[in-house]
Amino acid sequence: MNSFRIPEMAKQYTEYDMIQNHTDLPEFPELRTRLLFAFLSGSTKYHTSSELYSLAASLVQLGLDTHDQVTPSNEQKEKKAARSRQLQVLAGDYFSSRFYHLLSQAGQIDMIKQLAGAICDVNRMKMSLYTKMKQLKVTAEDYLHQTVEIKSQLFLAFSEVMAEVYDQTWPEILQAYSKCEVLFEEIFRIESASNLHGSWGFWHILQHGTKEERKQLHADEPDHAKIRTLMHKYHISSLLYQMLETHIKQLHNKIGQLDSDKLVSELFHIAEPFLRFLSKPKVLEDI
Incomplete structure (x- = not known):
């Protein structure tokens, strides 16, 4: 069917x-x-x-x-x-x-x-990431990469059955979509300052913030107003939007290289929610 x-x-x-x-x-x-x-x-x-x-x-x-x-x-x-x-x-x-x-x-x-x-x-990868997060040994780049790996790992199990035609294309396209999906979720996650902990934005600020700012992130009862100020200072929303837009363009280039018109059409259709989201007016932090 x-x-x-x-x-x-x-x-x-x-x-x-x-x-x-x-x-x-x-x-x-x-x-x-x-x-x-x-x-x-x-x-x-x-x-x-x-x-x-x-x-x-x-x-x-x-x-x-x-x-x-x-x-x-x-x-x-x-x-x-x-x-x-x-x-x-x-x-x-x-x-x-x-x-x-x-x-x-x-x-x-x-x-x-x-x-x-x-x-x-998947469970092994989750435990590895959880352990590194507890030890504060994760950068924002590490977090994004490992989260994408976790999200796509189960579906990579079908790589062998794709070997007939799409042996290289399937993993690349799957991970490209998964990265867009993770960035999409991260953008919605930080709509509330209370959700910042453990997110991409959290690790970005932890990586680039001052000692005092890092202390604010680890407070037992975080001041959401101060957290929101940090999110604006480090342009968390803007950076996530920019990364999503960049990866959408990369994804489109990968799709365009496929030799099946039917598959190309379907893959562009699957990516439409990301494109509609990016086309909507949005309020970002002042840069």
């Missing part, structure tokens, strides 16, 4: 009353799933598996993202908060298990192994 209906297919696994009533789920990984589907649909060998692989990958990613929302400790004693945390753990496990069920029913044992290995890689 050429029509992209993976989000609708996934609803049979995600739209359970208990989950919806007691906890929030992360955003469906539509961009990377749509990207995977577009490449697989153009493959002679894997065209018929495009929906199965894309659905399985999206559920695994949703499971990983759901687990990321779980708080590190259960300090919240309220019954409602505790139930939400428990359901996040269970929901993440459930979504992750569905890929095994779907692929095993289809006899896709090799792909199960590929995705299982990718899950291990």
Whole structure:
């Protein structure tokens, strides 16, 4: 099938009353799933598996993202908060298990192994980044690079099946889109000064700020007005917009080099939300 209906297919696994009533789920990984589907649909060998692989990958990613929302400790004693945390753990496990069920029913044992290995890689990369962040050994560039790697790693598990035509193109295009997606998310993240901690902007200020400014970032109860002042001083929003615009241009150049008109058209379509966002009037810090 050429029509992209993976989000609708996934609803049979995600739209359970208990989950919806007691906890929030992360955003469906539509961009990377749509990207995977577009490449697989153009493959002679894997065209018929495009929906199965894309659905399985999206559920695994949703499971990983759901687990990321779980708080590190259960300090919240309220019954409602505790139930939400428990359901996040269970929901993440459930979504992750569905890929095994779907692929095993289809006899896709090799792909199960590929995705299982990718899950291990993603968790290892997350722990590595978390450890470096705790030790304050991360630069803004490190943070962006490693976050993009984490976001794209699961879908890189399909690199072998892309070898038929897109052995080099798939990883490059996937990571290019993932970088745009990360920058897009970072821009929205810093709309509130309370969300700065741990973001790209946090590591940028930590890297370039004065000793006193770094102390403000680590305050037990940060002064949001002062944090907002720091964000303006170091032009965090402007820099993120500029990086997104630069990477969108680079992405368009990569897409334009492909030899499939159909795939090129679909990839430009997938990138449209970024272009619409950049075309909107925006208020940036004075430079």
